[in-house]
Amino acid sequence: MMKKTVALLSVAALFGSLAASSALAFNDLSADQKEPIMALKQRGIVSGVDGEHFVPTGQASYAQTVHMLVKGLNLNMDTMRFIKKPEASDYYTNVPNNAWYAESFVIAQLNGLPIPKDVDPNGTITREQYADLLIHAIDTKGMYPVIEMFVAFADQDDIDPKVSSSVQRMVLHKLITLGEDTKFYPKRELTRGEAAVWLHSAIKFVESYANAQKPAPQEDVKVTVEKVNDDVNKVVLSRGEKPTGGYGIAISSIRFEADGRAVITYTLTDPKPDSMNTQAITEPTAETYVSSKYKPVAEPAAATSVSPAIPKS
Template sequence: MIRKIGIGLMILTLLFIPVGFADNDTNEREPFKGFKDVEASHYAYEAIMTMKELGIINGYDDGRFKPDGDVSRAEFAKMMVMALRIDLPRVTKSSFEDLNGNSWATRYVEAAKPYLTGYVTNSKYYFKPDAPAVREDMAVALVKALDKPIVSSTILDKYADRSTISEALKPYVATAIGNGLMQGSTNDSKWYFKPMGKLTRAEAAQLLMNVIQEEKIVFDDPVEEKVVFEDEFDASNLTIVEKDGGLYLEWAPISHSKFKGYKVVASTSDTTPKYPENGYYKYITNASTNSVLIKAGNSYNGGDVGTFKSDETYYFSITVLYDGETVTGNVVTVVMP
C-alpha cells in the first residue's frame, strides 16, 4: 500500500534533491552530466534524470542509459517499490512457483504485488520475473497506484486489437485510457493499444514519474491467463424496503476475480446472521444480480427460519462468497409484511 507520507516526501525530494556528485581529492564534486544516449529533447529526459538521481533506475558503465532497452517484470517490481517507498516485507517463501525465498526479486515482488499482474495455471501462481513488462501491465500499475475508479470497458471498442488484451486486465486498460494515462497509436485509420508491447526503460521512468507526481485466472484449462491481485475481499451493503406485498432486498454488487456468489441470509434470533452458520434463502452466482423479493410463505434453507411468516421480525444480511473466503456485511432488522 502506498504510504501517503512517503509520497509527499518523495515529491519534496524531487523538488529539492541536489545533483549527484562523485568524491575527489579536493572534496569537490563533479555534477552528473547525463547519459550519452539521452538528449535533452527526449520525451522522458526529466523523468530519466530524476530516476537516476533517486537511484531508482541506473545507467551503464559506458555512460549510456539505453532508453529503448526492455525492463523485466522483476526489475519493474523493484522500481515500483523504490519509487513509492513501499516497505519491504520479511519473507522466506514466495507466493509464486517460479520465485524462491533466496531470489533478490522475491521481497520486491511481494511488496509490489498489489500493483502488479501474475499468471495462474492449474491453480498455481507464477510471476515470470525475467519476462519483459508490457503495456497492459503498465495500465494495471498506473490505475492501482493512482487509485483510479474503474470505468466501463466499452471505451476499448475503438481499438482493433481489443481482443488481444488479457481479459482480466481490460477494465484497467480501459481506465488508464479513460483517464488519459495511456492512449495507443493509429495505423491505417485504426486504433491499436498494443497490450503486449514491451515496456522500455524510458517508459518505466516516465510511468513512475507520473505516479509520484500525482501522488492474468484459469482453473481447469492448462492454458495460462493473466490475473490481477485485488487488495482485499469486500462486504456488500444491504438495504430493504417493503414492495409488492413483501420485502425487497438490494445490495451493492461486487466486482472481484475471486467472486463466487451472494448468500441471502436471515434469522429470527441471531442478530448477526451469516452464512453458513445461519443457512440461506437464496444463492446467487451472477455478480450483477443484486436484489431479491421475499414474501411470507417463502421457504428457507437451514437456520431457524424454515418458512417466512407475516408479522415476524427478521435479521437479514448478505454474505459474499469468494474463492477461499466469506465476508458478511451489515444487518437489517425488519418485520415481514
C-alpha cells in the first residue's frame, strides 16, 4: 500500500505542482520546446521528474493530460450548484475518488470534455484523443472563428471521424504545425512534450482573444466652452496633463442633434513606445466653433487610441 501511495504521488508531481527550483531550466528540452514548457512551469502547470529533467519524449498518461488541461485553461465548477458534492465515481468506473487527479476528471466532465466513462486514468492517450479534449476545453472559454478550409492530412484515413473536426481545428487555429509529410499521426501515443507544447499554444490562443475583446479604457476628455459672441462659442477639448509629449487629440466630426446637442467626436493618439518625445508635462487640446444654440458634448470615435501613422516617403 505504501509503494502504491508513493507511486501515485510521484505521478502527480509530474504535472501537478510547481517545483521548488522553478527558476531553473530543464536540460532535456529541444529548442522549440524550451520556451512553452518553461512558461507552463513558471505558471505552476507542469513540473519535471526532477529539477533538471522534464522527459519530453516520455508517454503522457490520460490522468496527467486531463489535469494539465483543467489547470492550464482554468476549467472549474465555481458557478455550478449541487445537491451533493460531485465525485469521480459519479461519472467514471475506474477513477478513484481519492486519487490526486479525481477532481480534475470531475471538472472536465462537468465542462463537457468527452472522456469515456470507463477511461483508464493511468493508461496512455493518443494524439487525436488529446486534440479532441483540447479543442473541447478551448470551446468552454468562448466562441472562436474558424477558417472555412479543409486541411488535407496525408493520413486522413487514420483519423477517427468523430474527432476529425477537432484535429482540423488544431491546424486552423495554428495550435500545431504539420511536418513536411503533412501527417498528424493520430494513433500515436502522446508524449509529455507534445502535451505541454500543445497546451501552451491553446492558452496563448485563448488569451489572445480575451485580450482583443477587452474594451479599450475610456479616457476622460474635458469640454470647455468660451463665448466668442452671441451667436458662436469656442469649444476646447482637453485630455488633461500628460507626462510627456507625443499625446494628441483631434476632432473628427460634429453631429447636431434635434435635442440641441452638438456631439463632437474625437480621436486620440499616444506616443509610440520607441519614439522620442518632449520630456515635459503637456496638455493636448483641440478646438472648434459651434453655434451658441447648441450644447457641446464630446464623444470618442469608433477607434480612438492609436499610435500615429508614419507618412510614406
